[in-house]
Amino acid sequence: MNYQNEDHLDLRQKKTRRLLVEALAQLLTERPFQELSVVDICRRAMVHRTTFYAHFNDKQELLHYLLEGLEQECVATCLPQDPDRSPREYLLTAAQNVFQFFAQHRTLYRACLNSGADTRVQTLEACAAGELCRLLSEPRFRAVSPQVDPEVAARFYAGAMLSLIRWWLSSEPPLPASHLLANLEQFIPIQ
Amino acid sequence: MNYQNEDHLDLRQKKTRRLLVEALAQLLTERPFQELSVVDICRRAMVHRTTFYAHFNDKQELLHYLLEGLEQECVATCLPQDPDRSPREYLLTAAQNVFQFFAQHRTLYRACLNSGADTRVQTLEACAAGELCRLLSEPRFRAVSPQVDPEVAARFYAGAMLSLIRWWLSSEPPLPASHLLANLEQFIPIQ
DNA sequence: CAATATATTATACATTTGTAGATTTAATTC
């Protein structure tokens, strides 16, 4: 039920989960999550319904699992590797990368958001907040604004960023990312 | 299905919706939303199940409706009436009031958040963003930071604020609100 | 108050959900 240590899973289980995730991702491009039944997902995945329930308690959990995978990919690819940047540059680059990541998965995330199935998009927020908190607790960030609680700041910026992303995802036609990023700079009061 | 112009509803409809909303609010204090069935809600409300479906398509929609009512109350009570304050004071007071509002409904909102039923809490965010956008478009705010798009700023702060609130709601024992509000001041770069 | 309109209830039905137990199939281990 979580991606951690998925290596130790039986080959059959990996295959089943992969089939289910791919089926859900496909179906989400066709109609809203609400209108998908477990039966639909299983038919598309060519997996027996009882097998589905052996892995997930309901379709929400499968969606959660799908988003969890994207989370990991996002964290792995979006954090700048260059430690010499200023805190400000670091955060702005990270924000830009996150934004680009969502842009790459625009169709899938839009499907999640538009279908009342966005419950678990907030797992992304929790994930982002965790990473940010870790970052902001580092000495170079602490030195900049010592009076701010990193935990509070992390929740604040993670929520703000995700709100902008949700908004951008729902914009049609998509707003230019540059516009959001330019504005974002105004909101980061550290150097 | 929305609170707007609810006055024109038949008395019986008002009664039915009220009973259903009250039943749901009660049940949410007893067990998580996921574990509630439409049957449960109807039994508690003493309303026939077919009547439920005449008003709402599913239990999520009922929850949405419940939160919609709280939204209206929140907007009506949290915006400062004093127009002479500085933008900074105005925003901080509004934030403080919103925070207090959630504190008053802590049990209910916690029930929503903890039960995987928080899908519609984001209607609160959309609502907050709408109000904020309206505010930030006013001349006194525009004059302070003309290079920022009010729409972007509204989404940014609404998301940030709601993220903090979600975090605070899930804290056990509850963090002192003063701590969050003190930190919040650091994040508002206007006077 | 009577007539009308309509909301609620009652009943029935097809579908979906979630679970249990037995069987078959496939992966791992030695």
Place this chain on the structure above:
DNA sequence: GAATTAAATCTACAAATGTATAATATATTG
């Protein structure tokens, strides 16, 4: 490669979901 282990399938079932139609009860209107 055979023995072992465990996952996937099959079948069946009780409960919940969502919808349709007819009957009843209750607001609203004049």
